[in-house]
Amino acid sequence: MPGSIRGCAMSPSDPRRRALLAALVLGALVLLAVFGPVASPYSYRALDWRHLAVPPGFVAEHWLGTDALGRDLYVRTLSGLRLSLLIGLLATLVSVLIGVAWGAAAGWVGGRLDAGMMRVVDVLYALPYLFIVLILAALFGRGNIAVLLLAIGAVGWLTLARVVRAQTLSLKRQAFMEAARAGGLSGLQMLRRHVLPNLAGTVVVYATLMVPQMIVYESFLSFLGLGVEPPRASLGSLINAGARQMLSAPWLLLVPATVLIVLLLAFNILGDALRDVLDPRQR
Amino acid sequence: MLGYALRRIAGIVPVLLILLTVSFFVIRLAPGGPFASARGLSARTRAELRARYGLDRPLPVQYAAYLRALAHGDLGRSYSLRDEPVAGLIGAGLPVSAELGAAALLLGALSGIALGIGAVLRRGGLIDRALAPLAAVTLALPSFVTGPLLALVFGLWLRWLPVAGWQPDTPRDLVLPAVTLALPLAASIARLTRAGLLEVLNASYIRTARARGLGRARVLWHHALRPALVPVVSYLGPAATYLVTGSLVVESVFELPGTGRYLVMGAIDRDYTLVMGMVLVYGTLTLLANLGADLLHAWLDPRVRHEPE
Numbered sequence: 001m002p003g004s005i006r007g008c009a010m011s012p013s014d015p016r017r018r019a020l021l022a023a024l025v026l027g028a029l030v031l032l033a034v035f036g037p038v039a040s041p042y043s044y045r046a047l048d049w050r051h052l053a054v055p056p057g058f059v060a061e062h063w064l065g066t067d068a069l070g071r072d073l074y075v076r077t078l079s080g081l082r083l084s085l086l087i088g089l090l091a092t093l094v095s096v097l098i099g100v101a102w103g104a105a106a107g108w109v110g111g112r113l114d115a116g117m118m119r120v121v122d123v124l125y126a127l128p129y130l131f132i133v134l135i136l137a138a139l140f141g142r143g144n145i146a147v148l149l150l151a152i153g154a155v156g157w158l159t160l161a162r163v164v165r166a167q168t169l170s171l172k173r174q175a176f177m178e179a180a181r182a183g184g185l186s187g188l189q190m191l192r193r194h195v196l197p198n199l200a201g202t203v204v205v206y207a208t209l210m211v212p213q214m215i216v217y218e219s220f221l222s223f224l225g226l227g228v229e230p231p232r233a234s235l236g237s238l239i240n241a242g243a244r245q246m247l248s249a250p251w252l253l254l255v256p257a258t259v260l261i262v263l264l265l266a267f268n269i270l271g272d273a274l275r276d277v278l279d280p281r282q283r
Numbered sequence: 284m285l286g287y288a289l290r291r292i293a294g295i296v297p298v299l300l301i302l303l304t305v306s307f308f309v310i311r312l313a314p315g316g317p318f319a320s321a322r323g324l325s326a327r328t329r330a331e332l333r334a335r336y337g338l339d340r341p342l343p344v345q346y347a348a349y350l351r352a353l354a355h356g357d358l359g360r361s362y363s364l365r366d367e368p369v370a371g372l373i374g375a376g377l378p379v380s381a382e383l384g385a386a387a388l389l390l391g392a393l394s395g396i397a398l399g400i401g402a403v404l405r406r407g408g409l410i411d412r413a414l415a416p417l418a419a420v421t422l423a424l425p426s427f428v429t430g431p432l433l434a435l436v437f438g439l440w441l442r443w444l445p446v447a448g449w450q451p452d453t454p455r456d457l458v459l460p461a462v463t464l465a466l467p468l469a470a471s472i473a474r475l476t477r478a479g480l481l482e483v484l485n486a487s488y489i490r491t492a493r494a495r496g497l498g499r500a501r502v503l504w505h506h507a508l509r510p511a512l513v514p515v516v517s518y519l520g521p522a523a524t525y526l527v528t529g530s531l532v533v534e535s536v537f538e539l540p541g542t543g544r545y546l547v548m549g550a551i552d553r554d555y556t557l558v559m560g561m562v563l564v565y566g567t568l569t570l571l572a573n574l575g576a577d578l579l580h581a582w583l584d585p586r587v588r589h590e591p592e
Contacts, residue, residue, distance in 0.1 A: 131562075135546065138547055216425045236427070250439075268419060268422075
């Protein structure tokens with residue numbers, strides 16, 4: 001009879017190794033995103049009329065090829081990667097701040113407030129989210145990165161709020177909390193010294209898994225033409241432009257798509273591995 | 284069961300009303316307005332147009348008028364698309380979107396459950412070992428990446444399937460969009476089926492059934508599958524939300540004449556009635572689908588019905 005213990009042992013090697021590998025890939029991508037565009041002689045908007053739509057490896061000047069306007073694909077992909085990373089990280093920060101505050105407040109205070117706050121989360125959960133983000137982005141945020149950031153960031157906090165609330169509730173019932181109260185700590189002090197630090201592991205795991213989601217949202221908005229505006233590029237807008245010309249110039253799709261795939265996989269693998277390390281009970 | 288269902292159905296109405304109210308005012312808060320970007324209109328024509336659609340009246344009056352019309356089943360007329368009735372526009376595109384969603388749901392559920400069973404039938408076999416990494420990759424990739432890549436490989440390079448476009452009555456056109464939409468669904472359902480089956484197979488009544496001399500396949504099929512699928516059924520709620528928003532993505536990737544395009548188009552053109560119509564239709568669809576999944580769950584698992592709200 002197949003047992004669950006064997007199922008655990010079957011899972012791929014040590015999560016620490018997977019986490020390290022994913023972190024290395026991410027580190028390399030971040031370095032490339034930060035220094036790559038600077039180190040290249042081209043800018044993301046420079047046109048090269050002598051080399052229009054050159055495939056990768058064709059001319060020495062543009063090793064990853066150029067688009068129909070002669071812009072260097074290597075530089076454009078890397079600056080797109082930088083923008084996607086930046087928006088993904090900042091939007092995650094927004095989400096984490098809202099989610100932790102909401103969940104911790106609901107779980108800590110409890111009672112009517114808790115019921116009301118969680119009811120809001122339930123209702124929002126039932127709505128088609130991307131939809132709302134789309135409407136908001138189309139209405140307020142065309143090309144406005146700050147609005148884009150807020151619209152995307154407002155999406156991710158629901159799950160985190162639920163998880164943080166559940167953890168806060170169970171923390172509240174632990175014996176050491178009673179000890180802290182008996183020791184004369186006030187509510188706020190207990191929250192700061194005992195609850196929040198205990199939430200940190202969970203929050204880190206969820207935040208890591210949230211970054212790729214946020215990058216996907218941003219890329220999707222840019223894919224629809226609601227995100228960053230040309231000549232600026234994000235991975236999403238590059239993939240969109242590439243998809244339109246995939247018959248004549250498939251590399252314009254393949255290069256940014258590959259970078260996005262590697263980026264998303266690295267974040268997901270890192271998040272999953274961190275969960276295994278920090279919280280072996282989940283799974 | 285009936286009481287539970289009625290309570291849940293009644294719960295939808297206020298949520299929908301809140302959604303509509305918030306959308307109504309938020310849309311009008313946005314800078315610009317209908318006809319603001321239309322060129323070659325004199326100030327007078329513009330004012331006349333605004334008056335024709337009642338946009339010159341105070342917001343609360345407009346809101347009351349909208350709700351009154353809505354109660355009579357009138358979604359209003361589009362400002363940007365030649366004064367067409369919004370209900371007609373959405374009604375024309377919805378069959379395409381619905382067909383896509385239904386095909387993806389069917390494909391995702393069937394292949395997901397089959398893969399999950401396959402993984403459990405042979406623990407440590409090929410399906411079992413490949414499932415976790417494949418599901419992780421599939422779930423990590425968004426449709427707007429898998430869609431163009433599938434179109435590139437199967438449409439342009441192998442020339443097996445049409446890349447984009449839509450003729451009714453040709454199911455071949457549906458294959459790539461439906462597969463793109465179904466992939467993450469299949470991955471989630473396969474994972475849930477596998478995990479559910481593994482858990483159920485540890486139960487004592489399964490041991491009893493095995494001890495009675497029933498074969499592995501028979502036990503799996505007759506005793507384990509139904510309880511193991513409960514998590515899959517409760518996943519159908521989020522899956523429905525995913526399908527609604529996902530079809531939007533896939534429609535724009537494959538340029539299908541569904542309803543998805545109206546949302547972005549309407550919001551950019553400040554076509555208030557069109558956006559409101561989309562919010563209403565897709566909001567209702569999502570809420571109903573979530574409700575359907577919950578009812579199915581309650582029917583399978585009676586404990587759910589008696590939980591205090």
